[in-house]
Amino acid sequence: DQLVNQIAAGEVIERPAAVVKELVENSLDAGARRIEVDLERGGLGLVRVRDDGAGIEPAQMALAFERHATSKIKSLDDLERVASLGFRGEALPSILSVSRLRMTSRRSGAGHAWTLGGEGVLFARQPVPAAHPPGTSIEVRDLFFNTPARRKFLKSEATEFRHAQNALDRIALSRFDVGFALRHNQRRVRDLAPADGAPARRARVASICGEDFIAQAVEIDESRMGMRLHGWVGLPSFARSQADLQFFYVNGRLVRDRLPGFALRRAFADVMHSAHHPAYVLYLELDPAGVDVNVHPQKTEVRFRDGGRVHDMLFGAVHQLLRGVRP
Numbered sequence: 323d324q325l326v327n328q329i330a331a332g333e334v335i336e337r338p339a340a341v342v343k344e345l346v347e348n349s350l351d352a353g354a355r356r357i358e359v360d361l362e363r364g365g366l367g368l369v370r371v372r373d374d375g376a377g378i379e380p381a382q383m384a385l386a387f388e389r390h391a392t393s394k395i396k397s398l399d400d401l402e403r404v405a406s407l408g409f410r411g412e413a414l415p416s417i418l419s420v421s422r423l424r425m426t427s428r429r430s431g432a433g434h435a436w437t438l439g440g441e442g443v444l445f446a447r448q449p450v451p452a453a454h455p456p457g458t459s460i461e462v463r464d465l466f467f468n469t470p471a472r473r474k475f476l477k478s479e480a481t482e483f484r485h486a487q488n489a490l491d492r493i494a495l496s497r498f499d500v501g502f503a504l505r506h507n508q509r510r511v512r513d514l515a516p517a518d519g520a521p522a523r524r525a526r527v528a529s530i531c532g533e534d535f536i537a538q539a540v541e542i543d544e545s546r547m548g549m550r551l552h553g554w555v556g557l558p559s560f561a562r563s564q565a566d567l568q569f570f571y572v573n574g575r576l577v578r579d580r581l582p583g584f585a586l587r588r589a590f591a592d593v594m595h596s597a598h599h600p601a602y603v604l605y606l607e608l609d610p611a612g613v614d615v616n617v618h619p620q621k622t623e624v625r626f627r628d629g630g631r632v633h634d635m636l637f638g639a640v641h642q643l644l645r646g647v648r649p
């Protein structure tokens with residue numbers, strides 16, 4: 323019921339950024355090629371995510387707001403696979419329980435769209451006809467309107483917007499094949515076309531991480547020890563508050579781990595005698611059997627079967643890269 327969902331929302335939906343993350347991930351799951359995110363007042367007034375994905379059948383729409391009613395688990399095999407990706411069928415019921423929400427969706431080939439809304443709970447289980455191109459829009463207004471205690475934990479609109487933008491940026495850096503747009507209070511903040519080819523990927527990194535980062539960063543693409551490491555590493559000359567310029571993806575998922583920072587600092591110290599805090603956008607690919615992914619709603623953690631090997635791989639690859647560019 324609504325209370326259970328609100329308690330779950332406390333876990334899953336901490337702030338507008340979490341709404342953005344959950345909705346955009348759903349759009350990706352639906353095979354979207356372009357995803358548009360509109361925010362008002364840092365996402366406190368409105369989070370709207372519109373995609374051109376597969377859409378959802380009208381008969382399935384109300385079901386999507388029931389707990390654990392994910393459409394993404396069809397067999398036990400799937401269950402194991404999606405368990406590691408965090409598909410738990412909790413996001414939509416949680417978000418609905420603390421907002422005014424509307425879902426409008428049209429399957430490709432359908433004559434028109436269907437729409438369903440609610441405030442804390444659904445108004446009705448039966449969707450009604452609506453106008454919308456193929457794909458899905460979900461509009462979330464007045465987040466935490468019915469849980470004032472939670473709303474008090476939110477920061478300023480500017481801060482909430484920054485969190486929401488970071489959430490989208492982290493995803494955009496992992497899916498170069500998908501286009502993303504972000505507007506805040508009607509103002510265009512990001513417009514990222516699908517990026518195939520190295521120059522387009524570089525351009526996307528530039529718009530997210532800054533021209534100053536990409537201008538001096540060294541590109542890496544190294545395979546060794548059965549793993550591949552690619553991406554961009556900032557040099558010591560890149561002086562900026564870099565707290566949020568550390569992106570580390572393991573098999574496509576953003577991971578917060580001290581391991582890459584540690585390996586990079588050692589490589590920089592060794593080759594360049596520099597003790598700076600490295601900036602990087604790095605993608606590590608390895609045999610999934612070598613990593614345990616544990617997806618907490620707010621953060622992704624991995625446990626490498628052999629962290630020492632991963633460290634040695636990163637250290638070795640970056641060490642070689644730096645020796646090549648050392649002045």
Ligand code: ADP
Pocket residue numbers: 344348349351352373375376377378386387391392393394408409410411412413414415458
């Ligand atoms: P989960 O993603 O874990 O399945 P959610 O609560 O995030 O759970 O979503 C519930 C269901 O709603 C999904 O399984 C999917 O069937 C449907 N759904 C949500 N968003 C979309 C979307 N953008 N396009 C198509 N279907 C969607």
Ligand code: MG
Pocket residue numbers: 344347348409410411413
């Ligand atoms: Mg989901």
